[in-house]
Amino acid sequence: MHYFEDFSQGDRFDLGNHTISKDEILTFALSFDPQPFHLDEEAGKASILGGLAASGWHNGAILLSLFSRKILQQSALISLDHMTRIAWTRPVYPDQTLSCKAHVTNLAQSPDDPHGIITFECQLFDEKGQKAMEFIAPAIIARKSEQGA
Numbered sequence: 001m002h003y004f005e006d007f008s009q010g011d012r013f014d015l016g017n018h019t020i021s022k023d024e025i026l027t028f029a030l031s032f033d034p035q036p037f038h039l040d041e042e043a044g045k046a047s048i049l050g051g052l053a054a055s056g057w058h059n060g061a062i063l064l065s066l067f068s069r070k071i072l073q074q075s076a077l078i079s080l081d082h083m084t085r086i087a088w089t090r091p092v093y094p095d096q097t098l099s100c101k102a103h104v105t106n107l108a109q110s111p112d113d114p115h116g117i118i119t120f121e122c123q124l125f126d127e128k129g130q131k132a133m134e135f136i137a138p139a140i141i142a143r144k145s146e147q148g149a
Contacts, residue, residue, distance in 0.1 A: 002075040003144040004116035007104050015066040015100035015122070020054055022094035028058040053091035059098075059133045060086065063124045066100040071120070076142035078115055085136040092124075092132050099125045105136070115142050 029038035033055035036043035044052035072080065092098065102122040109116035117138045124133040 002071075002141075004076075004107070004109065004118065004141040005144050007107060007118050007141070009104055009107055011104040013071060013102045015063075015070045015102055017097050017099050018062050018066065019097040020058075020062070020092060020094065022052065025052065025054045025058065025094055028061070029055055033057055049091045051091070051093055053093055056088040056133065059088065059092050059124055060135065062098060063100055063122055063133060063135065067102055067120070067122050071102060072139065075139070078140040078142060081117070081138045081140055083135050083137045084119075085134070087135075088133050090126065090130055090132045092126065096126055098127075098132065101125070106138075109143070113143075115140050117141075 026039060029035070035055070037047040037049050037053060038044075038055050038058075039052075041052045044050070100122065102120050104118055105121050106119040107116060108119075118141055119136060119138045121134065121136045123131055126132050
């Protein structure tokens with residue numbers, strides 16, 4: 001279990017990879033983002049995306065899943081408080097293997113609080129290493145001293 005004190009500004013994490021399939025894109029889009037360019041190859045080609053592309057929210061779900069598994073679930077997480085930034089910077093297409101990375105950009109604590117706030121910047125990259133998405137989010141993490149650790 002990782003506590004607030006176990007993190008330092010500048011820490012970097014490789015969150016792993018995820019290969020996104022056409023079926024996965026279609027299934028997500030049908031349920032959550034049924035826009036034509038997420039559901040139909042021809043509509044995707046005719047759009048600014050240039051082909052059938054995953055929903056940005058789908059990309060966010062992939063990134064959040066990998067971030068949760070590698071960092072949040074292994075930490076004394078109280079809450080992922082909110083997102084201060086979310087940006088989709090390039091389309092994600094079927095059969096791309098996406099890589100995810102995160103780093104600590106800020107740590108804040110008050111001596112009177114049983115927790116600290118760690119700001120993470122998380123990024124999703126395509127196979128060419130081009131950023132497809134990012135989000136910045138503060139996480140409230142318990143301190144060791146308050147857990148008897």
